[in-house]
Amino acid sequence: MQTGPRVGVIMGSQSDWDTMRHASEILAELDVDHECRVVSAHRTPDAMFEYAQEAAERGLKVIIAGAGGAAHLPGMVASKTHLPVLGVPVQSRTLNGLDSLLSIAQMPGGIPVGTLAIGKAGARNAGLLAVSMLAAFDPEFAERYIAWRERQTERVLANPVPGS
Numbered sequence: 001m002q003t004g005p006r007v008g009v010i011m012g013s014q015s016d017w018d019t020m021r022h023a024s025e026i027l028a029e030l031d032v033d034h035e036c037r038v039v040s041a042h043r044t045p046d047a048m049f050e051y052a053q054e055a056a057e058r059g060l061k062v063i064i065a066g067a068g069g070a071a072h073l074p075g076m077v078a079s080k081t082h083l084p085v086l087g088v089p090v091q092s093r094t095l096n097g098l099d100s101l102l103s104i105a106q107m108p109g110g111i112p113v114g115t116l117a118i119g120k121a122g123a124r125n126a127g128l129l130a131v132s133m134l135a136a137f138d139p140e141f142a143e144r145y146i147a148w149r150e151r152q153t154e155r156v157l158a159n160p161v162p163g164s
């Protein structure tokens with residue numbers, strides 16, 4: 001049984017935490033061991049390279065990378081690891097996150113980044129997608145994820161349109 005974090009949640013700045021904590025929270029809810037760090041392709045390029053290069057041998061299976069504006073972090077990390085990288089576009093002040101979204105989504109062919117929606121919903125979905133990736137190879141995660149999805153379905157069905 002593997003110990004230590006399976007998922008790495010990284011972000012370009014501390015200011016991204018308000019968005020990226022939603023990835024961390026859903027991972028915690030599903031009992032997935034994960035780590036959260038600030039790493040920037042622009043501001044700490046050597047640390048970013050080291051993180052990406054060592055991620056697989058440290059036991060990580062998926063990396064979730066959030067960044068805003070010129071959001072090069074997910075793509076640069078993907079260029080230095082064979083692990084799947086899920087990119088979360090953080091909502092930027094000036095362009096509302098469209099800049100982040102395009103920076104992350106428009107990767108050149110050959111180096112894929114799985115791009116999620118802008119902001120908190122994207123971060124939460126990145127967490128869920130990471131769990132479903134782990135679930136593909138581990139029945140314990142699959143059981144937990146399926147149960148979580150079933151609870152969500154029950155909640156939705158139990159909440160009809162107000163006044164109907």
Ligand SMILES: Nc1c(C(=O)O)ncn1[C@@H]1O[C@H](COP(=O)(O)O)[C@@H](O)[C@H]1O
Pocket residue numbers: 011012013014015016039040041042043066067068069070071072073074090
């Ligand atoms: N996009 C990147 C990268 C990167 O891609 O490496 N490093 C920091 N940043 C972004 O700069 C924005 C503003 O950062 P500050 O709030 O620290 O000024 C953040 O959304 C961060 O993700």
